[in-house]
Amino acid sequence: MGYAHRIIAGDDVMADLNAYPDALKPYWGELMDIDAHEQLPAQLWEQEMGPAMKDLANYWLGMEDDGRDRHHPNVPGYVKDEVPISPETIWKLKGPPAPAAADISRRPEVMDLMGIKRQLLFPTMGIQCAAMVYLPPEHRFGKKIRNSYEERRAYGRELLKAYNDWGIRVAKFSDRVRPVLPVYSDSIEGMMAEARRLIDNGIRAIWLLSGEMPGGKSPAHPDLDPFWSLMEDNNVAVCLHVSSRGRVFVEDWADAPAFKGFTFLGEFDVDPWSTAHFHTLSENFLLTMVLGGVFERHPMLRFGCIELGAGWIGPLCERLDMWYGLDIARVNKNGAGLPHPPSFYVKRNVRVTGFDFEPFGRYLKNYDLEDVLCFASDYPHVEGGEKPLVKMYEEIAPLGERVVKKFFVDNGKWLLPD
Template identity: 40%
Template sequence: MNSIRENPEHLGKEEQASYLRNKVDVDSHEMVPFHFWGEEFGDVGDFLGKLDMKASGELRAGNSMLRPDISGDVTPINHDTVWNIKGPGAPSAIDLSRRPEVMEAMGIERQLVFPTFGLIGLILYYLPNPHEYLIYDPEGVDHKRLGKEACDAHNKWAARITKATQSKTRPVGMVLPDSIPEIMKQTEELLAAGIRGIMLPAGSPPAGTSPADPAMDPFWELLEKNDIPLTLHLGTEFAFMSSLKWPNNVPAFYPSRVSSAEFQVTPYHTSTLHFCMENYLVCMVLGGVFERFPRLRVGIIECAAHWVGPLAERMDNLAGQFVKRLADLSMPPSGYLARNVRATPFYFEPVDYYIDRYPELAQVYAYATDYPHVEGGIESDKIFLEKLKGRDEAVKEGFFRSNGLFLLPD
C-alpha cells in the first residue's frame, strides 16, 4: 500500500508538511484480549478474563476482545499493519512498550492512551446491573468491588507504561469520583506515580455534585497547576440516562458485529453519545469553572464533534438571557470552549464544514486515530487532510498537531 512516508516523490508540498510527520494523537487504546488480562493486570484481570462477557462482540470480529487465536503481541510494525490491522491483533495492542515504534510508523509524536480493561472496571463499578450490559453470569460476582480493583489495576499499568515510554505514550489515570476527599487522594497518587492525564466518568456527577460546585475547585486547581488534562471519553456515559432501554427491541438499533462494550455501533448510540458530554461542559462553562481556572485543560474524546458549534451558539444565546446570573463570566461561553476544550471528530465527519462555519472554534478540533479500534478508520490522516484541502496551513497544523498538544503538554 502506498503511503505519504513511503512515496514522498509523488506528493506535493502540502502532504509533506511537518505536522503530518509529527502528529499529536489524543485518542488511542490498549486492546489486551481476555486471555491476557491476568498477565497484564494481575489477579483481578485473570478473574474478569474468565467471566465470559458476551458484550465484547462476535469472536474475532473487529473490536472483539475474545481472541483466543492471538498468542502474543507479535504482528510486525510497518505502515500496512499499523494503519490496516484493527483490534487486539494490531501491533502494540497488547504490549505498550512497542507503541513508540508504532507511533513512529504512523508519524505520531505523542499519544494519549485510554483503557479497554479499565473501562470494564468503570462499567462494573457504576452500573447497578452491569451483567445486563456486559452479558455475563452475575452469580457470585461482587461487581462493585471488582470494578474498583480493575480501575486500580489499570492505574498501576498506566504508571508503568508512562515510565517505560518516557511519557511519549501517556495512558490516562482513572479516578472514581465518589467523594471530594477521595478524588483529591486518588489524583494526587496518580500524579505522584507520573500519570500525565486524568479520566473521569462523564455520566455521573463528580462526588454527587455539579462539576461547577465550588467544593470541586481544589480538584480543578490541582489539575491546572500541574498542567494535567481532564478527559471525558466515550463509554463512560451510561449512568447519564436514567434508563438504558431507549434502543431496546428496535432492529435498526441492534449492535453491529463490530460493537464493543465501549461503543455500541448503532444509529441510536452514535446520535446520542455526546449528550452527557455537553451536559458536563454546560455545567463547567456556565458554572464559571473555566473563569476561575483559565488554564484548565479538558478533552472530550471519541464523542464526535458535530455538537461543538451548536453548543457554543446555544450557550452564547442563553448568556444574553441570563446576564445577571452569569455576570461573573468575562467572555461569551463560546470563548471558554475555544480556549479550554478540545474534541475529536470521527474520520467520517465533515470537519472542514465545522471549521468553515465556526472559524472561532477551529482550535477545538483535534486529530485522533482511535488506534487500534475499527471506528478509527484506515489512514485517517489522509482522509482528514483531503477534507482540509485548500484550508490555511495554520488550520491544518492546528488540527493535526498544536490543538492536540494542549492535551499533551511538555
C-alpha cells in the same frame, strides 16, 4: 476463530507512506494524536493486571467471537504482541492483534511510522473496569459479572485500581505515550487521593466518567475547585471519552426492534439510538463546567472531549452564547456570572476530536472551531479507519495551511504539553 485468521481480517488496504499529503510532510514527526488506545486481549488481563481481573477476563474468554467484531477481547491462540511493525500492519490490522496494541513498549515505533510525536493512550480494557462502577443496576452486562449492584460497584473500584497500577507501569516506557487513567470515587476526598497518587507516579492525563458526577458533586460545585486546581497546577489533561451509557440514560429507552441486532464495538453500541446521542453525557458535563464558571476560575485547566464525534461542539457553543446574550441569563441573584461568552472558554480550554468520516471542513466553516478540533488516530480501533490522516487532511486543506497546522499539531499540544 484462531489468532492467525484474526490477523488478516479486514479490507485488503495497504498503507503507503508516499501517498500521504505532501503538505503534511513538514509536520512529520510532530503530529499530536489525541486519541489512541491499549487493546490487550482477555488472555493477558490477569497476567498484566493481577488477580482482580480474573473474573472479568473469564467472562470474555467464555464467549466465542464470530469474527465480525475486531474489538472482541477474546483472541484464541494469542500468546504475545509480536506482529511486525511496518507501514502495512499499523494501518491495516485492527483490534488486539495490531502491533503494540498490548505491548506498549513497542508503541513509539508505531508512532514513528505514523509521524506522531506524542499520543494520549485511552483505555479499551479499562472501559470494562469502569463499566462495573457506572452502569445502571439492571444492566445486562454488569449482572453477568456480579449479582448485586453493590458488589459490582465494589468490584469495579478494585478493577480500576488494578488498571491504574498497570497504567502507571506503562507510563514509564516513554513520555511520548501518555496513559489516560480513570479517576473515580464516591467522594471528593477519594478523587483527590487517587489523582495525587497518579500525578506522583508520572501520569499526565486522566479520564473522568461522563455519566457520573465527580465525587458525587456537580462538576461546577466550588467543593471541586481543589481538584480542578490540582489538575491545572500540574498541567494534567482532564478528558471525557466515549463509553457505555452510564446511569443517566438506561437501556430501556432503546428497548425497541429498530435498535436491535447491531454490532457492539467494545466501547459503545452502534445502533441508531446510541450513535445519535453518545456525546450527550459529555456535552452535559462540559456545559455544566463552562456555565458554572470552572474555566473562569481555572484558566489553565486543560480539557478534552474525545471520540464523541465533533458535530455537536459548534451548535453547543452557538446555543450557550445565545443564552449568554440575554441579560436575564448572564448574572444570577448571587452575582455569579461569566465575564466572557461561553464559547470563549471552549476555544481556550477545550479540545475535541471526531471520526475520520466527519465533515470537518463544514464544521470549521460554519463555526469558529479552528482552535478546538484536533487530529486523532484512534489506533488500533476499527473506527479509526485505515487512512485517517488522508481523509482529515482532504477535509480541511481548503481552509489553508494555518488551519491544517492547528488541527494536526498546535491544538493537540494543549492536551499533550511538553
